[in-house]
Amino acid sequence: MSELRWDPLKLHWVIIATDRGRRPRDFQVETEAAEMTSCPFCYGNENKTPGEIFAIRSSGPPNSPNWKVRVIPNKYPALRIEGDLNKRGYGLYDVMSGIGAHEIIVETPDHERGLADLTPAEITDVLVAYRTRYLDLRKDLRFRYMVLFKNHGTRAGATLSHAHSQLIAVPLTPPVAATELKICREFYDTKERCIFCDLIEFELSAGDRVVREFANFVTVTPYASCFPFELRLYPKKHSHDFALMNDGQLSELAVALKDMLLRLKTVLKDPPYNFILHTAPPMQQRLGKPEYWSSISYDYHWHIELVPRLTQIAGFEWGTGFFINPTSPEDAAAFLREAEI
Amino acid sequence: MSELRWDPLKLHWVIIATDRGRRPRDFQVETEAAEMTSCPFCYGNENKTPGEIFAIRSSGPPNSPNWKVRVIPNKYPALRIEGDLNKRGYGLYDVMSGIGAHEIIVETPDHERGLADLTPAEITDVLVAYRTRYLDLRKDLRFRYMVLFKNHGTRAGATLSHAHSQLIAVPLTPPVAATELKICREFYDTKERCIFCDLIEFELSAGDRVVREFANFVTVTPYASCFPFELRLYPKKHSHDFALMNDGQLSELAVALKDMLLRLKTVLKDPPYNFILHTAPPMQQRLGKPEYWSSISYDYHWHIELVPRLTQIAGFEWGTGFFINPTSPEDAAAFLREAEI
Numbered sequence: 078m079s080e081l082r083w084d085p086l087k088l089h090w091v092i093i094a095t096d097r098g099r100r101p102r103d104f105q106v107e108t109e110a111a112e113m114t115s116c117p118f119c120y121g122n123e124n125k126t127p128g129e130i131f132a133i134r135s136s137g138p139p140n141s142p143n144w145k146v147r148v149i150p151n152k153y154p155a156l157r158i159e160g161d162l163n164k165r166g167y168g169l170y171d172v173m174s175g176i177g178a179h180e181i182i183v184e185t186p187d188h189e190r191g192l193a194d195l196t197p198a199e200i201t202d203v204l205v206a207y208r209t210r211y212l213d214l215r216k217d218l219r220f221r222y223m224v225l226f227k228n229h230g231t232r233a234g235a236t237l238s239h240a241h242s243q244l245i246a247v248p249l250t251p252p253v254a255a256t257e258l259k260i261c262r263e264f265y266d267t268k269e270r271c272i273f274c275d276l277i278e279f280e281l282s283a284g285d286r287v288v289r290e291f292a293n294f295v296t297v298t299p300y301a302s303c304f305p306f307e308l309r310l311y312p313k314k315h316s317h318d319f320a321l322m323n324d325g326q327l328s329e330l331a332v333a334l335k336d337m338l339l340r341l342k343t344v345l346k347d348p349p350y351n352f353i354l355h356t357a358p359p360m361q362q363r364l365g366k367p368e369y370w371s372s373i374s375y376d377y378h379w380h381i382e383l384v385p386r387l388t389q390i391a392g393f394e395w396g397t398g399f400f401i402n403p404t405s406p407e408d409a410a411a412f413l414r415e416a417e418i
Numbered sequence: 419m420s421e422l423r424w425d426p427l428k429l430h431w432v433i434i435a436t437d438r439g440r441r442p443r444d445f446q447v448e449t450e451a452a453e454m455t456s457c458p459f460c461y462g463n464e465n466k467t468p469g470e471i472f473a474i475r476s477s478g479p480p481n482s483p484n485w486k487v488r489v490i491p492n493k494y495p496a497l498r499i500e501g502d503l504n505k506r507g508y509g510l511y512d513v514m515s516g517i518g519a520h521e522i523i524v525e526t527p528d529h530e531r532g533l534a535d536l537t538p539a540e541i542t543d544v545l546v547a548y549r550t551r552y553l554d555l556r557k558d559l560r561f562r563y564m565v566l567f568k569n570h571g572t573r574a575g576a577t578l579s580h581a582h583s584q585l586i587a588v589p590l591t592p593p594v595a596a597t598e599l600k601i602c603r604e605f606y607d608t609k610e611r612c613i614f615c616d617l618i619e620f621e622l623s624a625g626d627r628v629v630r631e632f633a634n635f636v637t638v639t640p641y642a643s644c645f646p647f648e649l650r651l652y653p654k655k656h657s658h659d660f661a662l663m664n665d666g667q668l669s670e671l672a673v674a675l676k677d678m679l680l681r682l683k684t685v686l687k688d689p690p691y692n693f694i695l696h697t698a699p700p701m702q703q704r705l706g707k708p709e710y711w712s713s714i715s716y717d718y719h720w721h722i723e724l725v726p727r728l729t730q731i732a733g734f735e736w737g738t739g740f741f742i743n744p745t746s747p748e749d750a751a752a753f754l755r756e757a758e759i
Contacts, residue, residue: 084642086598086613091642092742099646099744101685101753104728155734155742168620169613170641224740226733234732245734252739257427272427272510279509300511301425301432305440344442353737382737387445390731391575392567393496393586396694396723398593399565401433401496403440412442 079175118239154179178246193338200331211320220246230349265376273378294333298406305404308383317377319356340416352383420516459580495520519587534679541672552661561587571690606717614719635674639747646745649724658718660697693724
């Protein structure tokens with residue numbers, strides 16, 4: 078069982094693997110990138126993963142080939158689904174059991190294609206799988222937030238090269254989400270407007286950080302980008318919850334997402350990246366323990382944040398919370414706009 | 419001139435290189451680690467760096483060989499020392515000019531030895547250089563905080579292998595420092611005690627995260643470590659400001675610092691790491707613009723934080739502010755305690 082530990086000076090939670098932890102020599106092995114000879118995410122290897130939770134497939138029973146998208150529990154989960162939180166204090170610290178869910182969304186059976194290479198229809202299937210799992214995990218009232226993210230490339234933390242995303246349900250609202258939700262709430266309290274809607278309107282009128290505008294979505298480089306070629310993909314119309322998108326909206330999003338990934342792949346030669354889906358926490362879960370943003374879903378605005386992993390996060394960034402970005406977002410947007418895709 | 423840009427939703431400042439920014443092909447080059455044929459930090463190459471600001475030397479004029487520790491301006495500074503801050507708004511954002519100082523402390527003339535390999539007397543010289551530069555930069559009232567850090571190894575962000583640390587003076591209190599200072603203040607307001615003193619006492623009595631205890635210093639692995647083998651080096655007696663340490667105290671610190679670095683080097687085979695010196699912002703600078711922690715130097719507790727760079731920061735960490743640590747701090751402390759150094 079892992080533990081969630083709270084640092085009262087940094088104000089962060091850490092998931093600590095207290096059993097079966099990694100020893101010094103395990104880290105020396107990591108430097109040699111080892112590709113598995115047999116990929117557990119390929120057709121025919123369905124028995125090498127835990128049994129599937131969800132799949133979109135053309136034919137056949139669960140855990141057989143012929144699927145298009147497949148969702149499975151992570152074989153080595155950061156958090157485990159069974160048990161109680163057992164919240165307690167420890168000196169000045171806080172600690173609780175590592176309860177949660179950790180799922181893998183295998184985006185395609187094709188070992189050679191990345192998410193950027195899939196067709197919009199195939200990407201739509203991936204987005205449908207995201208939505209399905211969001212809606213299902215919301216039924217578990219121990220979970221306060223779901224983190225959907227993708228690590229592409231070894232440098233971005235992917236341990237398997239076969240295209241996949243991950244969904245982690247956590248028993249606490251994560252600090253990054255809590256800050257955004259709080260600021261949205263305060264802005265709405267004062268102005269009765271969504272701060273993201275204001276930002277999107279400002280970016281559309283400024284124009285120099287817009288990478289591509291679609292009918293209902295827009296891709297921009299953030300004004301205060303922490304990293305070179307950082308990207309945000311926003312729905313233009315106000316929408317607090319990704320999981321409420323209908324099939325038509327997911328099809329449009331698939332086109333915008335492919336456009337963003339393909340521009341990045343073209344301009345930076347398939348760089349490692351992480352993307353994270355930011356969305357409002359579900360109402361049912363918030364009712365578990367009312368928090369001060371308990372009724373603010375309407376003032377949040379879901380979006381996707383993408384960070385290419387081109388530079389190292391060094392001592393300065395870690396020690397300060399400041400970031401040094403050697404490429405202006407205006408330059409990055411120009412390069413991405415002009416990409417021939 | 420670079421810019422400091424504020425993100426109103428993430429609550430962070432980013433230093434953006436708006437001129438001479440890096441283009442896409444610059445990032446493709448970075449993947450090939452290129453070692454310079456002639457090191458600008460070695461004896462005889464003093465003219466390849468900007469003129470020295472400070473040096474400890476046995477003989478000779480400035481910018482000649484025979485120095486023991488040498489401080490120079492960074493040739494490619496993140497922030498520039500000349501100019502006004504020119505604080506202004508931009509839509510929902512804030513922006514100011516990238517004013518600050520960026521110095522390099524070359525720790526030894528010996529290209530082959532790392533900080534862990536230096537003698538305690540040599541490390542004391544490095545610490546004296548740190549203190550000297552802290553005290554000098556405090557005279558510039560535009561600077562609110564000084565960040566002293568070291569990147570060791572390419573994976574930790576070091577672009578030159580010759581042992582060096584960096585000192586960046588910034589015109590704002592960095593978010594990480596601001597949070598710590600605020601929490602120290604609130605704790606002191608309530609209890610009239612230093613929260614760090616309480617934590618140190620708790621760790622000394624718990625014992626299972628203590629790596630090494632000296633008369634006046636102690637090295638521990640933090641209870642809520644974000645990364646495997648993360649370390650903190652604390653002065654055991656309350657002390658808010660590193661720059662007020664006398665020569666005798668710096669000599670003792672040198673012994674404790676060498677012990678910490680050598681244990682890490684032995685157990686993890688010279689891993690890449692970052693360390694950061696956390697200390698109270700100076701009084702003179704705080705008087706520039708009174709802030710709410712303007713009089714709290716007495717409730718802060720300076721210390722060194724060290725993070726080995728063994729694992730990748732991936733999408734989950736970036737997207738949530740949660741961290742997953744695969745090695746418990748208790749296990750890490752045991753390995754480090756038992757190291758034969």
